[in-house]
Amino acid sequence: MSLRVLRMPDRMPDRHRVAVEIALQTRVLRTCPVHNQLFQDDQADPAGAFALAVELVRRETPYVEAFHKDSHALTDLLSETIAAAPECCPVCGGGERGT
C-alpha cells in the first residue's frame, strides 16, 4: 500500500498531515486544484478512511509511527479533520466533480 505524495499546506503538524493524507487517499477529502484548499467530498464514505487508518497502524507502517500504534488516536484525529473541513472550497465554492 503506497500513499501518493500530495502537495499540502506548509507547517502542518505531522499527525494532522497523516490524517489529511489518509482522508485524501480515500477521497473523503479533496483539494481545490486552483486554491489547494481542503474540502469534504460528500459522495465519499468516511468508513474507508477509518479502515485505512486502522490498517496502517495495525501493520506498524512507518508512515503512522507518530501515533505510536494507537489507532484510536489516529481515527479520532481523522474524524476531527474530516469534520473540520468545509463542504466546498472556501475560496471559490468549487467542489463539483470535474471542476
Ligand SMILES: [Zn+2]
Ligand atoms: Zn477553489
